[in-house]
Amino acid sequence: MQDERRSTILRQWLGMAILILVILVGGVLLELSSDEEQEQWYTDAWLVLGLSALVAHLLLVSLPRGRLERAHQELEERHAVQSRALEKSLEEMRHGDLVECLESIDALPRAMNEAVEAAAHAMSALVQQIQGSSVEVATSASTVHLTSAELVEAASQQAAAVVEITATTEELARTAGQIAVNATGQARFVARAQEAGNAGATALEGAVRGVGKLRDGIEAIADRADVLGKRSREIYRVLDLITEIAQETHILALNAAIEASAAGQHGDRFGVVAEEVRRLAERSRESVDSVRSLLDGFSGSIRSVVVATEEGSKSADRVLEQSQSTQEAIEQLRSALADTANAALEISLATDEQRTASDQVVLTLREISELIQRTADSFQQFTSSAERLTGLALSIQLLTQSFRIDSVHSLKHQIIGLSNRLRDSTSNLEVIEGTLADVVRVFPYIELAYLVDTTGTMVAFEVNREVVDDHRVKGTVSVGQTFADRPWFQAVSRDQRTAVTPTYVSLLTDDRCFTIAAAVRNRSGSMIGILGIDINVQSWTNI
Amino acid sequence: MGTDAEHPDSKAHHLLVRSGSHRCAIPVNAAKLVISAPRVYPLHGSDPRLLGLAQVAGEPVAVVDLHALLDEEGGASGGHGLTVIVGQPGGGSSLGLAVDEAFGVIRVANPQPPRPDDPRWVAGTSTVDDRLIFILDPEQLFVAPRVG
Numbered sequence: 229m230q231d232e233r234r235s236t237i238l239r240q241w242l243g244m245a246i247l248i249l250v251i252l253v254g255g256v257l258l259e260l261s262s263d264e265e266q267e268q269w270y271t272d273a274w275l276v277l278g279l280s281a282l283v284a285h286l287l288l289v290s291l292p293r294g295r296l297e298r299a300h301q302e303l304e305e306r307h308a309v310q311s312r313a314l315e316k317s318l319e320e321m322r323h324g325d326l327v328e329c330l331e332s333i334d335a336l337p338r339a340m341n342e343a344v345e346a347a348a349h350a351m352s353a354l355v356q357q358i359q360g361s362s363v364e365v366a367t368s369a370s371t372v373h374l375t376s377a378e379l380v381e382a383a384s385q386q387a388a389a390v391v392e393i394t395a396t397t398e399e400l401a402r403t404a405g406q407i408a409v410n411a412t413g414q415a416r417f418v419a420r421a422q423e424a425g426n427a428g429a430t431a432l433e434g435a436v437r438g439v440g441k442l443r444d445g446i447e448a449i450a451d452r453a454d455v456l457g458k459r460s461r462e463i464y465r466v467l468d469l470i471t472e473i474a475q476e477t478h479i480l481a482l483n484a485a486i487e488a489s490a491a492g493q494h495g496d497r498f499g500v501v502a503e504e505v506r507r508l509a510e511r512s513r514e515s516v517d518s519v520r521s522l523l524d525g526f527s528g529s530i531r532s533v534v535v536a537t538e539e540g541s542k543s544a545d546r547v548l549e550q551s552q553s554t555q556e557a558i559e560q561l562r563s564a565l566a567d568t569a570n571a572a573l574e575i576s577l578a579t580d581e582q583r584t585a586s587d588q589v590v591l592t593l594r595e596i597s598e599l600i601q602r603t604a605d606s607f608q609q610f611t612s613s614a615e616r617l618t619g620l621a622l623s624i625q626l627l628t629q630s631f632r633i634d635s636v637h638s639l640k641h642q643i644i645g646l647s648n649r650l651r652d653s654t655s656n657l658e659v660i661e662g663t664l665a666d667v668v669r670v671f672p673y674i675e676l677a678y679l680v681d682t683t684g685t686m687v688a689f690e691v692n693r694e695v696v697d698d699h700r701v702k703g704t705v706s707v708g709q710t711f712a713d714r715p716w717f718q719a720v721s722r723d724q725r726t727a728v729t730p731t732y733v734s735l736l737t738d739d740r741c742f743t744i745a746a747a748v749r750n751r752s753g754s755m756i757g758i759l760g761i762d763i764n765v766q767s768w769t770n771i
Numbered sequence: 772m773g774t775d776a777e778h779p780d781s782k783a784h785h786l787l788v789r790s791g792s793h794r795c796a797i798p799v800n801a802a803k804l805v806i807s808a809p810r811v812y813p814l815h816g817s818d819p820r821l822l823g824l825a826q827v828a829g830e831p832v833a834v835v836d837l838h839a840l841l842d843e844e845g846g847a848s849g850g851h852g853l854t855v856i857v858g859q860p861g862g863g864s865s866l867g868l869a870v871d872e873a874f875g876v877i878r879v880a881n882p883q884p885p886r887p888d889d890p891r892w893v894a895g896t897s898t899v900d901d902r903l904i905f906i907l908d909p910e911q912l913f914v915a916p917r918v919g
Contacts, residue, residue, distance in 0.1 A: 475807065478873075479853070482786065482805040485876040489784040489799040499876065506875050 251278025481506030684712025
């Protein structure tokens, strides 16, 4: 541009020099080629015209061109300023800093300023809208994920319940079949029992008649025994009489023997007779005693027979009564057996129907089980889709976080604001720790806030105790530990810009997290450290 | 004893009776009659061995428990199916001996003198079928109640 302007100036002066040269050459030629008077006039006229042309060129061309050149130069300078401002704004915009890109647009023309500002605001609004949409998507996807997970669990439980119900119903069907078989067998048994009952009733009727005859016979025996008892008593009386006679005979024989003895030799023969009579009397008495003994036994037997016949008669009466009761019971039993047979038949039919119905229920339950399984699979796919959707929403959210907008939801904007708070306090450890504590307290989704120097050495850090257990801190992070190999440190050190990492598994919580790091600069703009915050994805998305 | 002199054979004949556990031989010359036990009317305040009075052939006869006579400590036998009427020698009064049983007239062989502690109306002892029998002295029977 400068060379072109110099060339233009050179061409301008060269034209004037050529014009002057043409005027001078023309004047010389006119002087040489014409007469004195005419030549002088021509020459003067040529010089006047040439001078006029030169003046006119100077006035009409050179002077305006100079002004135009100055104006053009000013315009070029302003354009350069505006270009740099626009370039800076666009550069910031390219890196997603929709706040910083507005800091340098005051130098732009008003229309362009408004256009850039409007574009930045539109992009900020778009980013916010995307953030909000991604949050809603993440929330909805999380809800869908939870719901579908619950539905999967419910479907699994439902499937298990259906399987259990199916097994129970199958068992019920088998039991119903067994009951039907048993009921059929019971009906057969009842039929046999009815036949046996009929035979028993007939036999019992015969038994009743037999018992009646037996009782009549026993009564006849009792009558005969009573007669025998009477005869026995008569025999006793006869025996008593015989005994008495024998006793009297015995006494008579004794007296005769005494008299015979008293008679001396004359009474010897009488004494022998008396002794024989006495012996006969004694034998009679012994015979009577023997007969009495036999009669006692006979009488005892008769009494036993009488007692036995009485007891037999009573037993026969009881047997007859019991037989009649048994007959009635058998009749009732036959009636009950008939009812039982009918009931068993009805049970058999009912259980057959129940088995058929149970089989149908089992088939239906199997279909339901398959349907529930397919539903569970669908819910599982739905859950996977929801997980993918949640991940996608998180990716979108992280993508939007690569933009810095003037919003409390812009992590870049927040960390740059925090880094600005540390601008004048990097040598004051108490202020740094206080600032980091404020950061953790204000933003509860932060696991760890920390400041490292330009070599990547940890200067200070603050752990969110609500999220991280104390025992996980030891051995994981400490002051003096170097973080120079971490991607966020290398990115900020390299680009001098705020960096957002992809998600990774936190060593402090084993949860998914990501890091945002921003340079901390002094008043002169030199980077004096890096402020980093580790965001717990779960807590962040919940908020 | 006097009757024995009149009938030497009858001296050895005795009526063998049983009263309780004791067996006695009563000389047949003293035994007048054997009867079934008559109805006896006890006498209040009399000797316990005297069962009472009975009417025999229209005459009152004292009836004595033979078992009580032979065994004063043993008491009455209680049976008394028979009563042997014993007459006092010489045709005096009669006495009834209540016995349980009378076996008949026997001959007592080898009589032994009475033992020191035998009652005075025991004239001696002998054995029949290896069983001890007491031989009664009827005279002593008639004085015994009065002596006792």
